[in-house]
Amino acid sequence: MKYLENANLPPFEIKKEFEDNNDVCLLLEMNYREPLMMIFVCGWFQVNDDRKITSIRLVADIRYLLEYKK
Secondary structure, eight states: OHHHHHSOOOOEEEEEEEEETTEEEEEEEEEETTTTEEEEEEEEEEEOTTSOEEEEEEEEOOHHHHHHHO
């Protein structure tokens, strides 16, 4: 959470979170103001035993961004 809070991201709302040993999955919605849109993002974070992030993989539904660019 500290990583996400300090990242330069639009406001977001965590919809669901899962943890399995050193794997953490967050399902969240990012809400852009300009242009007004919502993007669904899934983040897979791998952490070490000290709970420091060692790997991040993000998948986003960017259909709204593509439509905006037209």
